[in-house]
Amino acid sequence: MPYHVIYDGNCNLCVTLVQQLENLDKGQLFTYIPMQDPQALTQFGVTPQDCELGMIVIDAGNPQRRWQGSDAAEEIGRLLPAGYVFVEAYRALPGLKWAGDRFYEQIRDNRYTIFGKRSSTYQSTYPSACSNNTCG
Template structure:
């Protein structure tokens, strides 16, 4: 299966995580688009308000299957070797998932203040490499 990851290309943390994920995945499962790319948002029926809730993971074979925010992070983790067991434990221990969800929300809501904002938009296709470019597409929500 192939998945589309929509991430905040203006966020230092988000861009760094996408870069690590792209290096690890080597274009096998994931393609990537910044949420500042209007063409991608239109293609998948995503609004800028949707983007305010965090990164989005879409199953490209069944686009109605999507995950957002901490659920997307969990699903991405689950797709890697050993990830299913790890996420099973994470979800199975009472209170841990709730704490993880709250942590994701705090990071999402304060990512620019805590970790900075990129001066250039970060683009990563996964199979064709990653790069920074001038952000003419606007700022992330």
Template structure:
């Protein structure tokens, strides 16, 4: 099964995490789309404003199945065999998920201040394109 990960390609933290996932997954489960690719986002009825609420994970075989924010991050980790037991434990410990959700929101809302903003949008080596990748606007 394939999943699309929609991330902020201008965020240093987000781009570095995508690059780490690329190294682990090598395009087996995940393909990636920066939120700056508005033409591709539109094909999923997603706006850049929607993306401000956090990373989005879409089931490529059933695009109506989606996760966003901290839950999307958990699902991504759950799909990686090495991380699945950690996610299960994280979800099982009372109160830990609530704290994790709040931390995610703080990082999401302050990502540029905390980790910096890239001058150019990071484009994955494993792009999620529905039919030929669309060119990005000049930056």
């Protein structure tokens, strides 16, 4: 799998978006790690404090390449079929990237209040091998 997505497995919005991405991608480009899996996070040098800044996308082939927050959402969009065109258009419109970043931050910081918190952590249909204590 070329990319690992670290998401909040307790956030209703985050889980819904991961489920939509799972349905669209079918595990071809992305595998998933809930930020509630400290052993998997440790393998990437990701801390719980890092996770507070939003979802993270890690290039499995080059784990030093990573995106976080709204940049991670854009990278996911860019990697999806025909998504590149939309992401580039979004980035090219003056002020839209800035507004999108602020919007992401507001949702991130208030996600449980707005969308609710799950009673158990969602485990993806396409987990990263790192979720099982071995990266691959």
